[in-house]
Amino acid sequence: MKNLISAACVAALLTGCSTIDNSVSTQANETQVQTNNELAASGAGDALFRFPKSTMNNKTDEEIFQGPALTKNINFYMRGLMQDLVSNLEYVNGRTPVAVTSFVNLDSDFESSSLLGNQIAESLMHEIHKVGIPVLDYKVTDYLRVTEQGDFIMSRNFNELTNNIPIRYVFTGNLVKHQGGYLVNARVVGIKSKAVVASAQSFIPASVAKAILDTEPRVSEQQIPLIQG
Template structure:
């Protein structure tokens, strides 16, 4: 009889210990695991009961997902990794929300805000922007596009812009119909210009530093100025039409 009672007591003791250890293990699984290293995130920290959304209760859970999920940007949006082909290289970045014209628009507003002597009766010519560390007779695709964008922006302010590269006839060819030319023999010797908008380009660690100014043709006085930094990813989005590339843009030397 005593032996039977001892066996029963032992069984009850083992059963109670198993229940206690089971409860402790369950509690450990539901409690978050905190890492000793504040910069190391443990994924088990964000595991919870089935069907529960821990990210709503713990903002750091959503941060962990954004930092460790491939293809998800810093704002939690899915990024497709858009590719931009640039012949010599493959430019990979997010889709651009600004282009060169957006920075020219800001510079044009700066020019108008500190402009002197110009009016809606003053004709202005616009030249390409020269590379600052050259003999000022070289430019690139960015220098071309800056001039084109400034023509648009100044015209919006009702400032008369003279395009001195236009000829007196339309050239019809197999490649297309053209009225613009860079051959000085096809252009007028003189243009009715009183002021000219010009500028320089300087490479910067973050992009291109653009210096724009309006000069008097006779006095050479600066009557307006502006400055802006165009990021590299905006400049590199300009794709040249041939293979003569220098840092992603085509060099053009003046004659």
């Protein structure tokens, strides 16, 4: 009789535990469903539960959470152009003074440049200095001009600049507007010999060039008044 009672008690306990486990499992499932519904309603669950498995396997955690890479600017392409110039550069070393001129459009009269051409020259000056070649900025005057608009030492007025500057070689080049961007032709030329001692080419995508050219002030077209005869 005692054995029967003991067996009945154990069965009752097991039945009670099973009932408790089922209750806990049901409550957990209901909580998970409610959480999923809230995420779906807010849209936050899309990236977590609807992300393609194949894409997840091919991406690291940093790529997933940091987003797309930053767009390359003009300095990236000028760095590559400078590396190509240095790779075939002759007669220029750490004791050879050089200068950099604005890059002009190939189909122009070489008398004017654009903001893109001027920025290419500025970027190249930085890259040339980094490799240890002395760069002379011939636009620097011998005096400071203090005005209400600011304080200046640079000028584009030829009469304000020094005539005798020990420049031996010049980094120069031109631009060709191409489908999808600008083709850059760069070279290093001797001032006296006119000999090309290095050359390189690069391509600037239209999106990179547009980011600079869009900030350039545009000259409004001259309006011709109509006069009644």
